[in-house]
Amino acid sequence: MMNKYSVSKSAVKNATARLRLTKTQAQNVLPKYAQGSSFVWSLGSTSGSQAVYDNYNERVRLVIAENGTVLDVFPIDYALQSPHNLSEEVRQSLKDSTKKTLFARRDEIHRKWCEAELAFHKNSYEIAKVRFELIDASVEEAAMLNSRLANLCTDNKRLHEDRSAFRKERTELERALVPYI
Structure with a gap:
């Protein structure tokens, strides 16, 4: 096939x-x-x-x-294509240190993405709880809950943008690692 x-x-x-x-x-x-x-x-x-x-x-x-x-x-051998006046030892050292740096940065961004992902889902859970409370709320309670809901939704938009940015950066770092693996 x-x-x-x-x-x-x-x-x-x-x-x-x-x-x-x-x-x-x-x-x-x-x-x-x-x-x-x-x-x-x-x-x-x-x-x-x-x-x-x-x-x-x-x-x-x-x-x-x-x-x-x-x-x-x-x-x-793309990662090793550098000026030919460098010795193989120096080129390998450059390749290894670049790879190590990229992996460390990728792991750091992955950690930040995980934190943003958790914050987003925690906030989404709060939104769901407020919407559930709105079902049986009195007029006065509904006004307060709607105000809270508006704030939570604004936060959720920001959190979603944060996690998307971290994911995009992580993807770019993984792509940058391709020649080094």
């Missing part, structure tokens, strides 16, 4: 820059690279909807969406 792969515009653009392919070559060859690739790592921030694959024969690393769209491509 052969999977059908499509290619995003950004993957074509990156293939022309990183693999020195023409636009047409990239559009034709990237699905073939995807076909011959092996799973490496799932991008956790995308709930498994995006993953990293390596094609060892072609020496390329791909980011592929669950729907079969090739989203990004790198030479397999």
Whole structure:
């Protein structure tokens, strides 16, 4: 069973820059690279909807969406492509320290995202409780509860924006890690 792969515009653009392919070559060859690739790592921030694959024969690393769209491509040794006057030892050290820094930053953002997620759900629970209390509330109580509900909903919007921003940053950090894994 052969999977059908499509290619995003950004993957074509990156293939022309990183693999020195023409636009047409990239559009034709990237699905073939995807076909011959092996799973490496799932991008956790995308709930498994995006993953990293390596094609060892072609020496390329791909980011592929669950729907079969090739989203990004790198030479397999992309993280080591730096000025040639650096020794292999120095390049490996740079690669390791960059990887370590990216993982630490990703973990820090993941922690912040978890905190924002908890605050959002706690606030959502409070909203549900107030709405439930409104069912049997007197006119005076309803006015007070509606005021509280308005404040909670404003907070919920802010909390939702916070958690979305953290998730987006985490996804970007995971993508930045792709060449280093």
